Amino acid sequence: MNSMFLGHCQSEDGFIGTEASYNNDATPPHQPLVIQQQNSVPRESAAYVVVNQPQRTVAMIYPRRHTNYTIPSILACLFCCWPLGLAAVIHANKANERAAVGDYERAERSAIQARNLLITSIIVGIVVTAFYIIIYVAQFNAAQQKLQQLQK
Template sequence: MADRAGYDQPENKHISNYPTSREGTLPSYQAIGTQQQTGFVQPSVPYQSTHVVSHQPHPVRTVVIQTRPPDYLVSSVWACLFCFFPTGLFAIYYASRANTLANEGHYEEARRKSIIARNLLISSFVLGCICIITVTAILL
């Protein structure tokens, strides 16, 4: 065994315990019906093909639907009339600008203007409530 491997190996005492294969019998691990055919030779291919066929998936088309930003124009007008008119005027301006940009198709910029209009609307409502409470407390 050492002469076949090219370097010295210790003798394996367990190898002699394995059964030897007998001609014409199947090994225990090979099931019946899975034997190789005797005398079968695979036909050779007459030419070597260098073409590689690859099927790639078609590009997926993605449609992005952007929704129109919320309209705060009516709320801004009410906040301007009944709450705190300086911030209400700016809220009307930004809400109007958001509507104009949305009609032109610039949804991202319209969304930014709409958020500014919403924040001004909220601040107008809060400042209006503070003013009304302060004036009422002073007059009473």
């Protein structure tokens, strides 16, 4: 005679199989299981089978955080090209707001846009600064030449 215990069939010889056969005298899953000992075996020699059921596991999945370009954008706004730096600050702020709400795809796009504007601001700032330095040096040399001509 087979008795059903947690989805495994156990025959009288102690073999535990995995076939799922429910018979009329098996306990339905929603009712408590009452185990009756059919033969009188002393408790010292009785074998007990402990079956561990899989437990519900909680897995925390953290989304990948976008890179925060707020501080570099502010610095680019102050020291490089301020219009592009200001646009980079705005996009970095949008990225932070969207990430806080959970819209990670749009937050990543805004962060990429902020990064591109930041890089462009730095490049434009370097080019413009180099241009001003070149013009200043050229004017200084021209003023030095005029001063030398006046002294002669």
